[in-house]
Amino acid sequence: MTEANARRYMVVKNFIKQGIEDGSWKEHKRVPSENQLVETCNVSRMTARRALDELTEEGILYRVQGRGTFVAPKKLHSPMLEIRNxxxxxxxxxxxxxxxxxxxxxxxxxxxxxxxxxxxxxxxxxxxxxxxxxxxxxxxxxxxxxxxxxxxxxxxxxxxxxxxxxxxxxxxxxxxxxxxxxxxxxxxxxxxxxxxxxxxxxxxxxxxxxxxxxxxxxxxxxxxxxxxxxxxxxxxxxxxxxx
Amino acid sequence: MTEANARRYMVVKNFIKQGIEDGSWKEHKRVPSENQLVETCNVSRMTARRALDELTEEGILYRVQGRGTFVAPKKLHSPMLEIRNxxxxxxxxxxxxxxxxxxxxxxxxxxxxxxxxxxxxxxxxxxxxxxxxxxxxxxxxxxxxxxxxxxxxxxxxxxxxxxxxxxxxxxxxxxxxxxxxxxxxxxxxxxxxxxxxxxxxxxxxxxxxxxxxxxxxxxxxxxxxxxxxxxxxxxxxxxxxxx
DNA sequence: TAGTTCAACTTGTATATACAACTTAGCATA
DNA sequence: TATGCTAAGTTGTATATACAAGTTGAACTA
Incomplete structure (x- = not known):
């Protein structure tokens, strides 16, 4: 499972996640903008965007139009009071x-x-x-x-x-x-x-x-x-x- | 509030939601494919796709590659704790x-x-x-x-x-x-x-x-x-x- | 000094296109 | 009949492009 075959938005997602994990970007700090990711990861803006969107959906990032994308404060991503397996x-x-x-x-x-x-x-x-x-x-x-x-x-x-x-x-x-x-x-x-x-x-x-x-x-x-x-x-x- | 100014993916989302609500598409039945929505709603495939993606994320639809997009069975909703005085x-x-x-x-x-x-x-x-x-x-x-x-x-x-x-x-x-x-x-x-x-x-x-x-x-x-x-x-x- | 304008940069929406991966049904073949 | 193949349709991934909308800071003006 080298990165060559990996889906490219996953590569970007992992890049960001890694950076958060190892402390490169801390809570409420800006992560690279879409255009910067285009350069860094060598993907199109839409692909970089998809990565950031999904991480936002997962509660790992939050975005503010005109300002940038930021590391969300970590929440216990635990389930809702739901009947679940x-x-x-x-x-x-x-x-x-x-x-x-x-x-x-x-x-x-x-x-x-x-x-x-x-x-x-x-x-x-x-x-x-x-x-x-x-x-x-x-x-x-x-x-x-x-x-x-x-x-x-x-x-x-x-x-x-x-x-x-x-x-x-x-x-x-x-x-x-x-x-x-x-x-x-x-x-x-x-x-x-x-x-x-x-x-x-x-x-x-x-x-x-x-x-x-x-x-x-x-x-x-x-x-x-x-x-x-x-x-x-x-x-x-x-x-x-x-x- | 006319649809003229509305974000187009929201128009598509509401179109699908409405259809589910009024019984046009029932649980586990196929909703229109991305390309059919392109025709019906007069949007690009990426926009139709975004609508379906978001509804999938919300648990209203589910998708199977190669087969289509279907109405998800109603999920148990979390028993919310009441906010009371x-x-x-x-x-x-x-x-x-x-x-x-x-x-x-x-x-x-x-x-x-x-x-x-x-x-x-x-x-x-x-x-x-x-x-x-x-x-x-x-x-x-x-x-x-x-x-x-x-x-x-x-x-x-x-x-x-x-x-x-x-x-x-x-x-x-x-x-x-x-x-x-x-x-x-x-x-x-x-x-x-x-x-x-x-x-x-x-x-x-x-x-x-x-x-x-x-x-x-x-x-x-x-x-x-x-x-x-x-x-x-x-x-x-x-x-x-x-x- | 205080307020305004503007340029640069950010995310948000929308389109057009291409090809990959997967499913199904129907057709052709053994 | 049973098997395998193919074509058509579906979703999945990826790119390039354009403009809208919100934010910021620096330059400009009163």
Whole structure:
């Protein structure tokens, strides 16, 4: 994969990224203008422009008409408060995703969940616990209770290939969800499993999902405070607006 | 607002969006190819292409080389966290709201915020710290930096009557917001102010708000883990616009 | 000195063109 | 019939060019 065959706008993008990474251009400092890149990288202005545009779209640069293109202050490019596949999230950050299955079994539905799942005492429910990792460091404990009516084959799945989230979305299209987010003190299991430091709290997300009127799953996600943030953004415009 | 002066790629974008909205093209169906748009909309291929590219970037379309451009299936939208008046929230729960102003002053903008607010070193900024209480128990520390350009009379307000949030929404209509949510260990000030128990962590929300292109305010909200949860809910039926 | 104008430089929009890479359907061949 | 090839259509990359629009600083003027 020499640069000879590489797409030229990628060469320019990498040139800029490299320069930011090694400190040639710092936050809010100007990077080379389109015309300077034409000279330096020996590409057309449209190609240089495409590189800068894409980096702007990615939040790495920002542009001001008439002034120039600048290095954007680094934001944690983390996902929105969105229901996503954690494996995708990790690989989008350019890291290695892996996971570890700790428990996957059928068991009697715990009493406090009976009425949520509309089950009777003694009815079975599926229960899984797994740990998701980013570059081999644990970033999420996922404890999940699944409604057998919604996903009868849940226990037969191989969750190395496909996260529970993805599998459930496939067999029971998600129509509704509810979250509850809170900070919590870690218990000993979390401290060990998430490799927490002394007194490091966890960010907890409780999520309940429905497919049509059927409650599909209730899950609890625990994240180490030091390695996980939730970010969200919204705009009030963004419809068919012009100007 | 006629199409004569409109940017031409916007005309094409709206043409496609309109067609999707009124059902001309449904999910996974092909929309007109670049060359067809050249004919239909009387633009160059590069302009048609830009329109399709941007709609693809926005997740409205997807493209397959050699096959065409298609309408993307509706994505789950992020369950946005509601920006609400904490006073209303508390009284909706049937409790008594009160607050305490700890600091309200003009000061030099801290260095790490200069660029965000587009200010120069030495420029003034408004700074407030207050504690919000539910039934006289503290549930939120609000530290806020306010852009004087957006709310010149911020210092003259009586925040017993109206929370900063409400006041700012009134003088500078909110158009954009960004959040960052995380669990944190409490520092001594928080422990005292929020009356935290030993090792009780806090749920921290960083929020930046804009009115049009003007950054109005940056604030940090800290909540006792034991007395505060964030909840969100969404459905796929309708795009939620919890404002 | 204070204000204005202007030239140079920046990004933003738009067009025309060329060829590469990929997909599909239909045709030709074994 | 089954296979392979090709032509036509699609998106992807790249260039050259032109002008619009916004910013800045230096030269000029009152």
């Amino acid at each position: 954690i494996a995708d999230e990790v690989s989008e950050r350019g890291h290695k995703y892996s996971n570890e299955l700790i428990l996957l079994q059928k068991e009697q539905c715990p009493n406090h969940l009976l009425h949520y799942f509309d089950l009777d005492e003694g009815d079975d429910i599926y229960h899984s616990i797994m740990v998701h990792k980013e570059d081999n460091k644990p970033i999420q404990i996922e404890q999940r209770y699944v409604n057998p009516k919604a996903a009868p084959d849940y226990l037969k799945q191989n969750f190395n290939e496909m996260t529970p989230n993805v599998y459930l979305s496939a067999v029971a299209p998600l129509t509704q969800a509810e979250h509850q987010i809170e900070a919590k003190e870690a218990d000993p299991f979390m401290r060990v499993t998430l490799k927490l430091q002394d007194n490091e709290p966890v960010l907890s997300i409780d999520r309940t999902t429905w497919s049509r009127d059927l409650l599909v799953s209730y899950c609890q996600l625990f994240h180490p405070a030091s390695r996980f943030k939730l970010t969200g953004r919204f705009t009030t415009e963004h419809q068919l607006t012009e100007l | 904490i006073a209303d929230e508390v009284s909706e729960r049937g409790h008594k709201y009160s607050n305490e102003l700890i600091l309200l002053q003009k000061e030099q903008c801290p260095n790490h915020l200069l660029h965000y607010f587009d200010l120069d070193e030495g420029d003034d900024i408004y700074h407030s710290i207050m504690v919000h209480k539910e039934d006289n128990k503290p549930i939120q520390i609000e530290q806020r930096y306010v852009n004087p350009k957006a709310a010149p009379d911020y210092l003259k307000q009586n925040f017993n009557e109206m929370t900063p949030n409400v006041y700012l929404s009134a003088v500078a209509p909110l158009t954009q917001a960004e959040h960052q949510i995380e669990a944190k260990e409490a520092d001594p000030f928080m422990r005292v102010t929020l009356k935290l128990q030993d090792n009780e962590p806090v749920l921290s929300i960083d929020r930046t708000t804009w009115s049009r292109d003007l950054l109005v305010s940056y604030c940090q909200l800290f909540h006792p883990a034991s007395r505060f949860k964030l909840t969100g809910r969404f459905t796929t039926e309708h795009q939620l616009t919890e404002l």
